Amino acid sequence: xxxxxVRISIIGFGYVGRGVAEVIRRKREYVARNYGIDLKxxxxxxxxxxxxxxxxxxxxxxxxxxAGEKQGDITSRDLITEIEHDVMVETTPTNVETGEPGLTHxxxxxxxxxxxxxxxxxxxxxxxxxxxxxxxxxxKELKFEASVGGAMPIISLVRQDLAGNGIISIKGIxxxxxxxxxxxMAEENLPYEHVLKEAQQIGIAEADxxxxxxxxxxxxxxxxxxxxxxxxxxxxxxxxxxxxMEITPDALRLANDAGYIIKLIGDVDSGGRLExxxxxxxxxxxxxxxGTLNVATIKTDLAGDITVIGKGAGPIxxxxxxxxxxxxxYM
Amino acid sequence: xxxxxVRISIIGFGYVGRGVAEVIRRKREYVARNYGIDLKxxxxxxxxxxxxxxxxxxxxxxxxxxAGEKQGDITSRDLITEIEHDVMVETTPTNVETGEPGLTHxxxxxxxxxxxxxxxxxxxxxxxxxxxxxxxxxxKELKFEASVGGAMPIISLVRQDLAGNGIISIKGIxxxxxxxxxxxMAEENLPYEHVLKEAQQIGIAEADxxxxxxxxxxxxxxxxxxxxxxxxxxxxxxxxxxxxMEITPDALRLANDAGYIIKLIGDVDSGGRLExxxxxxxxxxxxxxxGTLNVATIKTDLAGDITVIGKGAGPIxxxxxxxxxxxxxYM
Numbered sequence: 063x064x065x066x067x068v069r070i071s072i073i074g075f076g077y078v079g080r081g082v083a084e085v086i087r088r089k090r091e092y093v094a095r096n097y098g099i100d101l102k103x104x105x106x107x108x109x110x111x112x113x114x115x116x117x118x119x120x121x122x123x124x125x126x127x128x129a130g131e132k133q134g135d136i137t138s139r140d141l142i143t144e145i146e147h148d149v150m151v152e153t154t155p156t157n158v159e160t161g162e163p164g165l166t167h168x169x170x171x172x173x174x175x176x177x178x179x180x181x182x183x184x185x186x187x188x189x190x191x192x193x194x195x196x197x198x199x200x201x202k203e204l205k206f207e208a209s210v211g212g213a214m215p216i217i218s219l220v221r222q223d224l225a226g227n228g229i230i231s232i233k234g235i236x237x238x239x240x241x242x243x244x245x246x247m248a249e250e251n252l253p254y255e256h257v258l259k260e261a262q263q264i265g266i267a268e269a270d271x272x273x274x275x276x277x278x279x280x281x282x283x284x285x286x287x288x289x290x291x292x293x294x295x296x297x298x299x300x301x302x303x304x305x306x307m308e309i310t311p312d313a314l315r316l317a318n319d320a321g322y323i324i325k326l327i328g329d330v331d332s333g334g335r336l337e338x339x340x341x342x343x344x345x346x347x348x349x350x351x352x353g354t355l356n357v358a359t360i361k362t363d364l365a366g367d368i369t370v371i372g373k374g375a376g377p378i379x380x381x382x383x384x385x386x387x388x389x390x391x392y393m
Numbered sequence: 394x395x396x397x398x399v400r401i402s403i404i405g406f407g408y409v410g411r412g413v414a415e416v417i418r419r420k421r422e423y424v425a426r427n428y429g430i431d432l433k434x435x436x437x438x439x440x441x442x443x444x445x446x447x448x449x450x451x452x453x454x455x456x457x458x459x460a461g462e463k464q465g466d467i468t469s470r471d472l473i474t475e476i477e478h479d480v481m482v483e484t485t486p487t488n489v490e491t492g493e494p495g496l497t498h499x500x501x502x503x504x505x506x507x508x509x510x511x512x513x514x515x516x517x518x519x520x521x522x523x524x525x526x527x528x529x530x531x532x533k534e535l536k537f538e539a540s541v542g543g544a545m546p547i548i549s550l551v552r553q554d555l556a557g558n559g560i561i562s563i564k565g566i567x568x569x570x571x572x573x574x575x576x577x578m579a580e581e582n583l584p585y586e587h588v589l590k591e592a593q594q595i596g597i598a599e600a601d602x603x604x605x606x607x608x609x610x611x612x613x614x615x616x617x618x619x620x621x622x623x624x625x626x627x628x629x630x631x632x633x634x635x636x637x638m639e640i641t642p643d644a645l646r647l648a649n650d651a652g653y654i655i656k657l658i659g660d661v662d663s664g665g666r667l668e669x670x671x672x673x674x675x676x677x678x679x680x681x682x683x684g685t686l687n688v689a690t691i692k693t694d695l696a697g698d699i700t701v702i703g704k705g706a707g708p709i710x711x712x713x714x715x716x717x718x719x720x721x722x723y724m
Contacts, residue, residue, distance in 0.1 A: 085695060089557060097556070207554075213696035215554035222553050223538075223546035225428070225720040226420060227713060348702050352677060364416060364713035365544035369702040371679050382558060382695035389556040 063098040068392060069116070069147035070101060071176075073138055073167050074154030075108035075127060078181050078208070081381030082151055083124060089385070099392050104147050107138035114145045142167060143174045149388055152180035153380075158273075158282050158298060161185040172196045172204065179387040181208035181380045187282045187298065190289040205387035206290075210283045211236060211356045213379035214372030218390065220291050220360060227362035229291055231331035234349065234358030236283045238374040239267045239274040240306050240326040244340075245352040248314040248323060254307060266354060276305035277338040280328040284338065288330045296336060304339040317342055323350050394429040399723060400447070400478035401432060402507075404469055404498050405485030406439035406458060409512050409539070412712030413482055414455060420716070430723050435478050438469035445476045473498060474505045480719055483511035484711075489604075489613050489629060492516040503527045503535065510718040512539035512711045518613045518629065521620040536718035537621075541614045542567060542687045544710035545703030549721065551622050551691060558693035560622055562662035565680065565689030567614045569705040570598045570605040571637050571657040575671075576683040579645045579654060585638060597685060607636035608669040611659040615669060619661045627667060635670040648673055654681050 070086065072079045086101050093099050105114035106124065111133040113123050127133060142150055150171035154164050164182035171178050178197070180186065185193060186206045197204040207217050211234075220229060235241050239261060246257045258275065261267035273279045281301040288294040306326050317324050322342040327349070329337045343349045348369040351357045356374030361367050373379045401417065403410045417432050424430050436445035437455065442464040444454050458464055473481055481502035485495050492515035499516050502509050509528070511517065516524060517537045528535040538548050542565075551560060566572050570592060577588045589606065592598035604610045612632040619625040637657050648655050653673040658680070660668045674680045679700040682688045687705030692698050704710045 085557075089695075092559065093557060214699065215550060218554040219546060219550060222721060222724065223549040223717060224713075225717045225724060226416075226424060227717070228423065346683060348679075348682060351679060362713075364420075364709060364716065365546075366704045366707075366710060366713075368545065369700075371700040371702075373697045376697075378695060379697060382555075382693075382697075385695065386554060386556045386558070390553060393553065393556060 063095070065094060065098055065100045066392065067100045067102055068149060068388070069104045070149045070151060070388065071105035071107070071141055071145065071147050072103065072151045072153060073107045073142065074152060075106050076153065076155065077377035078380045078384070079106070079108070079151070079153040080128065081377035082153065082384050085378065085381045085385050093389065097389055097392065099389065105141040105145050107141050112136050112138055112141050114141050116146060138167070139170060142170045142176070148177060149391065150176040150178050151384055151388070152178060152182050153384070154182060156183045158184050158187065158278065161188040165189060168193060168204070169196065172200050172202055175200060175202065177203045177391050179205045179384050181206070181384055183209045183282045183286060187285040190286070191295060203391050205390065206286070207387050208380045208383035210286050211358065211372065212374040212376065213382045214356045214358070214370055214374060215383070216287070216358050216370060217290060218386070219370060224360065224362055224365055224368065227364045229332065230361040230363060231329065232287055232291065232358055232360050233327060233329045235325055235351065235356055236280045236328045236358070236374065237274055237326060238354035238356055239271060240280070241352070241356070242266050242354045243275070244306060244309065244314070244324055244326065247309065247311055248318065251311050251315065253311055254309060275307055277303040277326060280326060280338045284328045284330050284336055288336055292330065292332055294334065301336040301338060306340055309340055321345055325349065394426070396425060396429055396431045397723065398431045398433055399480060399719070400435045401480045401482060401719065402436035402438070402472055402476065402478050403434065403482045403484060404438045404473065405483060406437050407484065407486065408708035409711045409715070410437070410439070410482070410484040411459065412708035413484065413715050416709065416712045416716050424720065428720055428723065430720065436472040436476050438472050443467050443469055443472050445472050447477060469498070470501060473501045473507070479508060480722065481507040481509050482715055482719070483509060483513050484715070485513060487514045489515050489518065489609065492519040496520060499524060499535070500527065503531050503533055506531060506533065508534045508722050510536045510715050512537070512715060514540045514613045514617060517621070518616040521617070522626060534722050536721065537617070538718050539711045539714035541617050542689065542703065543705040543707065544713045545687045545689070545701055545705060546714070547618070547689050547701060548621060549717070550701055555691065555693055555696055555699065558695045560663065561692040561694060562660065563618055563622065563689055563691050564658060564660045566656055566682065566687055567611045567659045567689070567705065568605055568657060569685035569687055570602060571611070572683070572687070573597050573685045574606070575637060575640065575645070575655055575657065578640065578642055579649065582642050582646065584642055585640060606638055608634040608657060611657060611669045615659045615661050615667055619667055623661060623663055625665065632667040632669060637671055640671055652676055656680065
């Protein structure tokens, strides 16, 4: 098979960025054999250091950066603009107010003629139209499957697998932390505060989990779906949001007795409705998935209802979505 | 948007072929606007007549063919070879022993330089390797999403959305008739023969439903997944098959009491295991879907388990998968 070299940079070397580097290392041979693509990681940037090597980074250099050793005398901007490469992977933390620093990274990379693949929700939710226009102008791709639903395919599923379908609505559980909390509360008849603390102790919820439990994270993902799939021009302020903080074990028990379960559901439809709220879901509904799973039911005009379920979180899961996006550019 | 004309023929004008014609009619403007493709149906062939018009068939001509009026003095072979077009849609009935007449249609179309999109399981299960080699040699695409799971995306989901993932196994309910029968038996505590008759009366089961209830249909779909996704060279004889005819209401009740439900599960894995059999599925498992729904859980090395649920049958649903395949050729 003829091999095409694809040079990659990773900006943001936290859990997801490290997952991407690990997946590239582990899967390099597989991808060469199956897709004719020779993946070469040529640069990594994080706050404490930037490394670059146009011949491909050594394991040693990556190991040192992982260990927190300060390295390199170039900036992340230098890496994006000066080091010749094909795809910039943006995995810095999400900021839903400003989109930064991801927004600047993405604009800089597109301006420099790089394809962009990101897990960063902020820039996509805030500036979808502007960024897509820039990508189109530059003839480059901007892909963001990892920003919604982690490893669960939804953007590519709607755009490719369901191509030609009119999309009527998308409804689902897009936050694994909330799903875990509600599932445990229902199963064990425990109060919200207790389960939240437990989730924080085992690393399923962050120390500051307000963005999850207040529904903000779900709302931002809905905005991404609204703009990228429904062609809206929505922002976070267009979403009616209610979190899970006031759900009681009593409410869950009452729902259970009536054959329902309570889930934090995000709901977007072609009429412009954008809503995040706890909802009663019939137990036999495909949306009733437990633990940290994510799920989405896509209502279409031809295929009927299509439901997809997958792991919404985890570094390798997000890296998986990024990885499929990268390969998708060259398929 | 620049428009590319895509000329289409449909060979086999039963429920699915008519569904495709209907979807093309209904969606022509939508597809032109969203994908820059001008779909033009230039020929339809069935046993009782063949119509063709390089400028696009009129509604009147299609209506007459639908009404069973014998028309045209060309053969389906003439249509495939002589009438200039881009995509041949093959929707004749499945024959799992010979693959005919679909096999000949597909070979003729590829030889004539047409892309092929089909819902016909026979040719794909019997001659996958030969057909893909021929398509590659001719530089044409051969797509068959509709052959497994109807409107439920699985082939494109694995190949595109999960690109780069190693696929460990696929396990699922691939026959809506069996799922309907088992669901009704469990819900109503009714014997197999009773529910089968009911399913035949309301058109969910065919008069001769042996291929469904004996597991043959599921096995053929497994062979398609084995060859197209796992790169095997399998045939129907490699599949260990057991149907649902011996499931009793008692067995379903016992399973229910233990928190399980019985489903006809098709199972293929990268180790070469190919099996169709009734299995206990935990009630909370994503594979527990009711009615005529299809479902598949794809176990991957990066994305973890991904489950997809959708309508496995119905002319518009199969047509939907064919339609997405057609558009996918030009995306």
